[in-house]
Amino acid sequence: MTDATPLLELRxxxxxxxxxxxxRAVLHGIDLTLGAGEALGLVGESxxxxxxxxxxxxxxxxxGAQLDGTVRFEGEDIAAMAPSTLRRxxxxxxxxxxxxxxxxxxxxxxxxxxxxxxxxxxxxxxxxAAQARAIATLSEVGIDEPERRLRQYPHELSGGMLQRVMIxxxxxxxPRLLLADEPTTALDVTIQAEVVGILDQLxxxxxxxxxxxxxxxxxxxxxxxxxxxxxxxxxxxxxxxxRMHEENAHPYTRGLLGSRPAIDHRAExxxxxxxxxxxxxxxxxxxxxxxxxxxVQPLCRERPPELAPFRGGLxxxxxxxxxxxxxxxxxxxxxxxx
Amino acid sequence: xxxxILHRLGGLLVTLLLSSMVIFGSLYLAPGSPENVLFGNxxxxxxxxxxxxxxxxxxxxxxxxxxxxxxxxxxxxxxxxMVTGQPVAERVGxxxxxxxxxxxxxxxxxxxxGLGLGTLAALRPGPVDxxxxxxxxxxVTVPPFVASTVLIxxxxxxxxxxxxxxxxxxxxxxxxxxxxxxxxxxxIACGFLARVTRDALREQLVREHVQTAEARGLARWPLLRRxxxxxxxxxxxxxxxxxxxxxxAGTLVVESAFAVPGIGQLxxxxxxxxxxxxxxxxxxxxVAAFVICNAATDLIQALIDPRLRAAGRNT
Ligand SMILES: Nc1ncnc2c1ncn2[C@@H]1O[C@H](COP(=O)(O)OP(=O)(O)OP(=O)(O)O)[C@@H](O)[C@H]1O
Ligand SMILES: [Mg+2]
Numbered sequence: 202m203t204d205a206t207p208l209l210e211l212r213x214x215x216x217x218x219x220x221x222x223x224x225r226a227v228l229h230g231i232d233l234t235l236g237a238g239e240a241l242g243l244v245g246e247s248x249x250x251x252x253x254x255x256x257x258x259x260x261x262x263x264x265g266a267q268l269d270g271t272v273r274f275e276g277e278d279i280a281a282m283a284p285s286t287l288r289r290x291x292x293x294x295x296x297x298x299x300x301x302x303x304x305x306x307x308x309x310x311x312x313x314x315x316x317x318x319x320x321x322x323x324x325x326x327x328x329x330a331a332q333a334r335a336i337a338t339l340s341e342v343g344i345d346e347p348e349r350r351l352r353q354y355p356h357e358l359s360g361g362m363l364q365r366v367m368i369x370x371x372x373x374x375x376p377r378l379l380l381a382d383e384p385t386t387a388l389d390v391t392i393q394a395e396v397v398g399i400l401d402q403l404x405x406x407x408x409x410x411x412x413x414x415x416x417x418x419x420x421x422x423x424x425x426x427x428x429x430x431x432x433x434x435x436x437x438x439x440x441x442x443x444r445m446h447e448e449n450a451h452p453y454t455r456g457l458l459g460s461r462p463a464i465d466h467r468a469e470x471x472x473x474x475x476x477x478x479x480x481x482x483x484x485x486x487x488x489x490x491x492x493x494x495x496x497v498q499p500l501c502r503e504r505p506p507e508l509a510p511f512r513g514g515l516x517x518x519x520x521x522x523x524x525x526x527x528x529x530x531x532x533x534x535x536x537x538x539x
Numbered sequence: 540x541x542x543x544i545l546h547r548l549g550g551l552l553v554t555l556l557l558s559s560m561v562i563f564g565s566l567y568l569a570p571g572s573p574e575n576v577l578f579g580n581x582x583x584x585x586x587x588x589x590x591x592x593x594x595x596x597x598x599x600x601x602x603x604x605x606x607x608x609x610x611x612x613x614x615x616x617x618x619x620x621m622v623t624g625q626p627v628a629e630r631v632g633x634x635x636x637x638x639x640x641x642x643x644x645x646x647x648x649x650x651x652x653g654l655g656l657g658t659l660a661a662l663r664p665g666p667v668d669x670x671x672x673x674x675x676x677x678x679v680t681v682p683p684f685v686a687s688t689v690l691i692x693x694x695x696x697x698x699x700x701x702x703x704x705x706x707x708x709x710x711x712x713x714x715x716x717x718x719x720x721x722x723x724x725x726x727i728a729c730g731f732l733a734r735v736t737r738d739a740l741r742e743q744l745v746r747e748h749v750q751t752a753e754a755r756g757l758a759r760w761p762l763l764r765r766x767x768x769x770x771x772x773x774x775x776x777x778x779x780x781x782x783x784x785x786x787x788a789g790t791l792v793v794e795s796a797f798a799v800p801g802i803g804q805l806x807x808x809x810x811x812x813x814x815x816x817x818x819x820x821x822x823x824x825x826v827a828a829f830v831i832c833n834a835a836t837d838l839i840q841a842l843i844d845p846r847l848r849a850a851g852r853n854t
Binding site for chain 2: 259261287288289290291292293295296297299301304305306307308309310314318319322323354356370374
């Protein structure tokens, strides 16, 4: 591995799942790279394929799924890994914080077992040593009385605590890449910020790479270096978090930010994007967002746009330059809105 | 946990007491007076009849007779058979060993085959799963008396590997002669347990916590053992409890078919002969076995699931 090799590289990643009447695409041509220690936000509405991207990264696709393109971790194609190498990659390379800790932690085993099993089973660490490390890590994620927690069962802990336990379990494995799939959506609003704070702090302390999945673009901007916006199984915009507020360009991103283009006076205050999100397989031959876009033109429905550089980021939109022109002029457009 | 055990034990005793009343009462209400068994075809004089009824305490009111019987039973005295005059405890005891052995053998078969086939089907989707599914579908439709007939004609009559009826002397002899009855008894339960096991495992295999374990790179067997098998146990244990309790009822058919001198056969005989003290004892024994199976199931359930254990603490 040279310094130039990214920690994680997705090239033309596509996933098709078996559906009635043939395979259905849920991901399409995802290109992403992540450097060591970098935090990338993955943002999009429900069903846009964020979780599927995470599953593809860990190599845990549903049965019958067909994978296109490549996922490389430190330069190594995970589809080509031998089973033992793949297990090692899952053990030490990548750690996943799931959305719903209550469902994702075995309810019949003690917290201590959950925290130590990867260490004792995968790495042959002794029980006592593993427990000592678990206790130390529990303290790090802000759990009091860690010794007692090890003997408790998941149902005895609150959702927020369980999510900290999950974060601790991932940190214990000392991975180089952290995947967090909506780590706070299942939690009480009052503790969401706390859990995100802990995750962010520990990630920085340890210099881990992270892919942070969320519906909330503002949250992603707050904890990530870069943000990728997904729609219908595709990436529609990638941009640094710092520049996102000034330079956001894709109509969908603008919709998510609640900064609707000025040309659409009637809907200025509307933060939600009108219409229903489509799945990747429902998208027509053109731009997947065409059905909901206020700037749609015949071209948009005919030809799929490419992810192309635009003002320091990448945007998948035929009309991005025109739209930018119109909105930065601040003048009302003469064209009718769709 | 200790509380839960006490709780279950109390429930068990109450159930037994209530069912003993029901059994005693229903025999009292059954047509035909018990002493008729003794007289057979003869028509006794009123004085003789009264004397016999007095001797059998039949002239006492029901609660008194029940009380006498209950205190006797608690001291191990279940009365005497009206047909043979033997103590009931002795008659029942002789059959009990054989029946328990039969049920134990059937349970082992059910556990091995049912759990084994179910697990195989769950872990090997495709042809293996389909094959097991066909086999279990067929097995659950074969009633014990049909299974008994087929087994006897093939393995006893044609091949001569096992005796067709009765039991051979000695423990090994008993084991050998109970192989076919145990198979006939276990067949349906094997099929059911295999299905329950398969479905329970399939349900767990797609659970989120299993995904977590996979994402952590656990090897296949530790993963199955820690996160799939253990979590799939509750429905399997429940099914095993019910099936084992049901086996006792199944012995009625199978023991008659193979002429095995066990409780099942004794029950059928005593009912036919209206040997009331024996019927009472045997019926109570069957109830006890059912209740104990259920209680054991619940306790094992609580051992497996920490949430149930906590619930037991609060009640
Ligand atoms: N196991 C599965 N079988 C079939 N289709 C699936 C499966 N999992 C997901 N999908 C489909 O794949 C698409 C992407 O789903 P995914 O879970 O990645 O969305 P998401 O962006 O994570 O959404 P959410 O914000 O609701 O978590 C959806 O259309 C979904 O219906
Ligand atoms: Mg998701």
